[in-house]
Amino acid sequence: MKTDLTDTTARQIDRAVVEARRALGTPAVGMVLTLVLVTDEENAYDALRAAEDASRVHPSRTIVVIRRPGRTPRDRQLSRIDAEVRVGADAGTGETVLLRLYGEVGRHAESVVRPLLLPDVPVVVWWPVEAPEDPRHDPLGRLAARRITDAYAVADPIAALGDRARCHAPGDTDLAWTRLTPWRSMLAAALDQARADVTGAVVESEADNPSAELLARWLAHRLGVPVERRTTEGPVITAVGLDTVDGPIRIDRPDGALATLSLPNQPERTLALRIRSTAELIAEELRHLDADEVYASALHGPVAE
Template sequence: MNIDLTDTTSSQINSALVKARRATGMPAVGMVLTLVIVTDEGNHYDALKAAAEASKEHPSRILVVIRRPGRTPRNRHTARLDAEVRVGSESDTGETVLLRLHGELAGHAESVVLPLLLPDAPVVVWWPEDAPEVPSEDLLGVLAQRRITDAAATEDPVASLGLRARTYAPGDTDLAWTRVTGWRSVLAAALDQRHSTIRSAVVEGEAYNPSTELLAMWLADRLKVPVERSVSPGPGITAVRLHTADGTVCLDRPDGALAKLEVPGQPERHVALKRRTTAELVAEELRRLDPDEAYHHAVSYGTDRLGAPGSAAEEEPAPSAKAAPAKKAAAKKTSAARKTAARKVVTRKVTKSK
């Protein structure tokens, strides 16, 4: 059922929701959360489509906030709220309300959203494109237990990661981090199968790809080893190589779909590591609403601490602590022997001249 409301209020929208729910025979108690999407007119269709797919796994009330402040002095100060209510087949398993905020009302979206939140249910706010600098201090972000951003949708994704690190608050997350879940799972499973000392790592991926940066920072933070960030044609993350005392653990995905896992002493295996859709990413984030400490530690590590190409020890393993003194002693003996031989040669020359 679809109901269009022009120049309306939050109270009238709630009444329309009740009316539509009764007409379709759909109860409100089946919904588990409220998902607020903050976007613009040009991007709301794709975001709403992804949210509707995610709502099949997490039945929710979806509120799409579309700000339209106005472009002319005449309508810039005219506050008006237009809404479109979709219940039943129009919104899959939940309820959807498109909120178009005109004029001055565009700067006070929280006053419109607050009366429409499901009572006693978690709130998640998602910014598919332009997120505020500090999501936890945004007037809509304050209402949420979970705040989702996407660094990949910004003009400078790597700089966005730095901003997310500086402004992090419990409940913040980013879809760039969600995209590396599969890589983290496969790498962790590979290391569990074979325990070996890890000396360095290399992460390959597209330039300006925030997921590649986050995966490299996560490895550096968890393994406490030098990690090199290498650029490849893509798509997305293409390979991870962990250099261990027993050889190289390599997870290679050149085509963005099927990855090849190589572990020393084990046969080569293929792993399904397909690049996921936005709907799948959002659905994963809605599964847990508690603070993501792993994301916090990874994004806070800093891209400036990653090694440049060629800085990580790739070919020759680093000498162990016990071998270092022995090598130094051998070098000293060699140097002393060379000096003694040189003195003998000089003495012979002087004797001959006499």
């Protein structure tokens, strides 16, 4: 069920959500969080689709904030809220409120979002593309227990990691880190099997890949060895190698779908290591809303050579 509201208010939007819920007989008691998605018009469709897919695992109210500042000084002084309310099959397994904020009200988006938050459940804010330099002190970020950014989606990913490290606070995370979960699991399992001291490491990826940079910093921090960064054609991370006293450990993923694991004195193995969708990444992040201390240590780890 969809309801369009033009030149509206937060109170009218909330009333429209309640009326739509009553019409469909779908109570809000099963929702586990509020996801606030802050994006632009160009990226709103893909981000909202990922959020709605993730809501099938974590039923939630998704509030999409799109600022439309206006083209002229007069337009920027005007304030207007247009909204679209989706409940039922049109919103995954939760509810969606899509807000377009015009003019001055766009600079005070938190005043529109706050009355629409579900009571007594956590709030997560996700910036799919451009994020504030300091998410914790952003007006919308202050509403959240978890703040999700994505360094991979910005023009200078490595500089973005520098901003994340400088302003990091408990509750901050980045999808560049979430993408590493399968790699970290596979490397940990390989070291459990090899049981050998590591003397060095190398991470190979496309240029300026923030996930590769975080992986290199994590390895350097955890293993206490120098980590080399090598640039390849991609896609994304293509290989990770560990030098050990018993011989090399290497995971090769040249095509982004299957990987080959090589261990000293053992036959090679082929493993699934596909590139995951944004919906899968968001669903993973929504499973745990506590501080990610491992991400923080990787973010502040030594820069790879």
